[in-house]
Amino acid sequence: MKNKTVKDSESEVNRLVLPEDTNIFGALYGGRLVEWMDNLASITAFKHARKKVVTGSIDNLFFLSPINLGYIVTIHTFVTYVTRATMEVEINVQTENVETGEKKITTKAYFTYVAIDENGKAAEIPGLLLQTPEEEKRFMEGYTRSRNRLDSLKIMKETLL
Numbered sequence: 462m463k464n465k466t467v468k469d470s471e472s473e474v475n476r477l478v479l480p481e482d483t484n485i486f487g488a489l490y491g492g493r494l495v496e497w498m499d500n501l502a503s504i505t506a507f508k509h510a511r512k513k514v515v516t517g518s519i520d521n522l523f524f525l526s527p528i529n530l531g532y533i534v535t536i537h538t539f540v541t542y543v544t545r546a547t548m549e550v551e552i553n554v555q556t557e558n559v560e561t562g563e564k565k566i567t568t569k570a571y572f573t574y575v576a577i578d579e580n581g582k583a584a585e586i587p588g589l590l591l592q593t594p595e596e597e598k599r600f601m602e603g604y605t606r607s608r609n610r611l612d613s614l615k616i617m618k619e620t621l622l
């Protein structure tokens with residue numbers, strides 16, 4: 462299986478916050494933003510794996526500033542780390558106030574996707590071809606996050622299953 466570059470699956474989308482996306486205070490629902498993030502990050506995972514993928518985990522997610530009706534939301538996603546069957550995708554969310562042009566980072570998060578076969582079992586995916594020192598650094602950091610994630614998953618499985 463041929464390795465893929467980060468650029469092969471990097472994705473970006475702009476969304477305009479409409480009335481149906483907001484709560485009674487005129488701010489974007491957190492759940493709606495997570496849906497948009499998961500949607501774009503899964504596109505990145507699909508493009509890397511070229512197989513079915515499911516969301517395996519979402520790391521800590523903090524919303525740093527409210528996103529109001531009429532703001533532009535820009536979501537940018539790319540693969541940072543892969544294992545035999547999983548992809549860690551970094552998601553950056555920036556907002557823009559259309560009236561003032563002011564831009565703010567709202568959140569940065571890591572979602573992990575697992576590629577699956579026709580039986581729902583984890584399936585092998587291409588490796589990640591690292592092309593820049595920044596990509597290498599992110600991969601190393603992804604390895605550490607992955608170890609922590611798997612420790613948490615093990616504890617959760619022991620507790621719940």
Ligand SMILES: CC(C)(COP(=O)(O)OP(=O)(O)OC[C@H]1O[C@@H](n2cnc3c(N)ncnc32)[C@H](O)[C@@H]1OP(=O)(O)O)[C@@H](O)C(=O)NCCC(=O)NCCS
Binds near residue numbers: 516573574611614
């Ligand atoms: C994710 C899923 C396919 C894993 O199945 P599984 O039989 O537990 O898989 P395994 O234990 O054989 O692990 C397979 C790989 O997935 C990784 N993995 C398993 N569960 C994971 C999770 N929840 N998060 C991140 N990685 C996970 C393992 O580390 C392993 O990686 P590797 O092979 O690259 O080293 C299965 O748990 C599932 O279908 N979950 C529901 C997914 C879903 O529906 N998501 C939408 C929201 S509900």
